[in-house]
Amino acid sequence: xxxxxxxxxxxxxxxxxxxxxxxxxxxxxxxxxxxxxxxxxxxxxxxxxxxxxxxxxxxxxxxxxxxxxxxxxxxxxxxxxxxxxxxxxxxxxxxxxxxxxxxxxxxxxxxxxxxxxxxxxxxxxxxxxxxxxxxxxxxxxxxxxxxxxxxxxxxxxxxxxxxxxxxxxxxxxxxxxxxxxxxxxxxxxxxxxxxxxxxxxxxxxxxxxxxxxxxxxxxxxxxxxxxxxxxxxxxxxxxxxxxxxxxxxxxx
Amino acid sequence: xxxxxxxxxxxxxxxxxxxxxxxxxxxxxxxxxxxxxxxxxxxxxxxxxxxxxxxxxxxxxxxxxxxxxxxxxxxxxxxxxxxxxxxxxxxxxxxxxxxxxxxxxxxxxxxxxxxxxxxxxxxxxxxxxxxxxxxxxxxxxxxxxxxxxxxxxxxxxxxxxxxxxxxxxxxxxxxxxxxxxxxxxxxxxxxxxxxxxxxxxxxx
Numbered sequence: 001x002x003x004x005x006x007x008x009x010x011x012x013x014x015x016x017x018x019x020x021x022x023x024x025x026x027x028x029x030x031x032x033x034x035x036x037x038x039x040x041x042x043x044x045x046x047x048x049x050x051x052x053x054x055x056x057x058x059x060x061x062x063x064x065x066x067x068x069x070x071x072x073x074x075x076x077x078x079x080x081x082x083x084x085x086x087x088x089x090x091x092x093x094x095x096x097x098x099x100x101x102x103x104x105x106x107x108x109x110x111x112x113x114x115x116x117x118x119x120x121x122x123x124x125x126x127x128x129x130x131x132x133x134x135x136x137x138x139x140x141x142x143x144x145x146x147x148x149x150x151x152x153x154x155x156x157x158x159x160x161x162x163x164x165x166x167x168x169x170x171x172x173x174x175x176x177x178x179x180x181x182x183x184x185x186x187x188x189x190x191x192x193x194x195x196x197x198x199x200x201x202x203x204x205x206x207x208x209x210x211x212x213x214x215x216x217x218x219x220x221x222x223x224x225x226x227x228x229x230x231x232x233x234x235x236x237x238x239x240x241x242x243x244x245x246x247x248x249x250x251x252x
Numbered sequence: 253x254x255x256x257x258x259x260x261x262x263x264x265x266x267x268x269x270x271x272x273x274x275x276x277x278x279x280x281x282x283x284x285x286x287x288x289x290x291x292x293x294x295x296x297x298x299x300x301x302x303x304x305x306x307x308x309x310x311x312x313x314x315x316x317x318x319x320x321x322x323x324x325x326x327x328x329x330x331x332x333x334x335x336x337x338x339x340x341x342x343x344x345x346x347x348x349x350x351x352x353x354x355x356x357x358x359x360x361x362x363x364x365x366x367x368x369x370x371x372x373x374x375x376x377x378x379x380x381x382x383x384x385x386x387x388x389x390x391x392x393x394x395x396x397x398x399x400x401x402x403x404x405x406x407x408x409x410x411x412x413x414x415x416x417x418x419x420x421x422x423x424x425x426x427x428x429x430x431x432x433x434x435x436x437x438x439x440x441x442x443x444x445x446x447x448x449x450x451x452x453x454x455x456x
Contacts, residue, residue: 001376001377001415001416001417002368002372002374002375002376002417003374003375003376003377003395005374005375040442045374045375070265070266070269071269071272071273072269072273074266074269074270074273074439074440074441074442074443074445074446075397075440075441075442076397076440093263093265094263094265095265096265096266096269097263098263098266098440120263120298120299121298121299121300122371123298123371123373123399124263124298166371166373166399167373195369195370196369196371197369197371197373197374221369221373221374222374251375251377251395
């Protein structure tokens with residue numbers, strides 16, 4: 001039986017992991033390689049790296065970091081951040097990424113998902129969306145959650161799937177960093193028409209939040225979180241044991 | 253030296269890194285002599301069957317792979333590389349495979365008894381059907397990582413492990429003689445996957 005996945009997310013700036021609150025107030029945490037190794041040992045099913053550096057130096061450091069992680073950890077690695085072209089796909093795939101996550105780049109160039117899926121396969125292309133309620137409608141935001149695109153989240157997700165995205169990350173801006181639980185209402189609504197795997201993101205504060213997610217949003221295949229894992233508030237091993245005891249099928 | 257066949261398909265970083273990690277020497281190569289002199293062969297692959305098949309044909313390596321398989325050299329096909337080992341695939345039409353293992357590659361979706369997502373993507377646990385040297389370090393029920401929309405069928409006598417999905421059993425691995433195929437990615441399956449690669453590297 002297929003297991004629900006628990007995925008820690010590492011925001012990397014200049015080669016170091018950082019975690020902010022509501023996309024602001026960024027602070028440094030630790031070396032991505034050490035953290036990734038710890039997560040791997042504690043049973044993380046996959047790792048997601050977001051490169052939040054803008055400079056060329058930062059990009060180079062990120063490439064080194066990614067290579068170092070991919071050389072010692074053998075679980076799926078997804079990389080996002082600054083992916084705007086097929087060259088960007090190529091750049092991170094050569095450093096050991098298995099999947100590449102596109103967000104603003106897919107909004108800017110609506111052909112990017114389709115072209116990448118054709119070249120690298122659907123399994124390689126992850127559409128990541130930052131979603132926020134605007135006048136009661138779930139709306140896609142770009143540029144790290146700063147720009148309202150006016151695009152409906154339901155439509156964008158469906159279009160991404162049809163274009164060839166093999167997986168979807170749905171991040172709620174409304175619940176991100178608040179630690180009050182996943183945005184199950186948004187996830188249910190946006191997932192309704194989808195047939196590709198969905199990773200829920202934004203809002204996990206305690207292990208019960210993951211149980212609520214998997215119980216109330218059956219379409220969610222994975223739960224993603226950052227700070228609660230980084231700061232040791234919830235251990236991945238402990239979380240998976242708790243989920244298993246409560247009837248959620250996980251890899252132990 | 254393990255020869256990882258380079259025919260322009262897929263991302264081989266993890267595979268090379270994981271072989272290095274377990275202490276196995278490997279080289280990504282399309283050189284016939286290197287393939288002949290290797291201790292074992294790995295046939296990787298992602299993407300579409302027809303496209304990969306065409307690339308493999310264009311590489312001119314099919315005769316040497318066939319010769320090496322017949323001579324009994326250990327060979328491991330991974331994911332699409334495993335599917336290529338079968339006789340034919342029904343992915344967008346009908347295509348001929350290498351035929352090293354008898355059977356067909358068919359779409360998962362029409363066979364599912366419960367409506368579940370395709371691709372079958374994520375960690376699923378192995379159910380062993382018969383002993384295999386590649387599983388000598390594994391215990392029953394260990395998890396491995398899958399990403400696929402097609403699976404091998406009509407190959408019951410070769411199946412060594414399956415996994416359950418949507419009310420059916422999907423072929424997780426098959427073998428004939430020293431030719432092995434895993435539908436999952438051992439190079440992405442954590443410590444379990446490394447144990448499988450180590451066991452494969454020890455087959456003579």
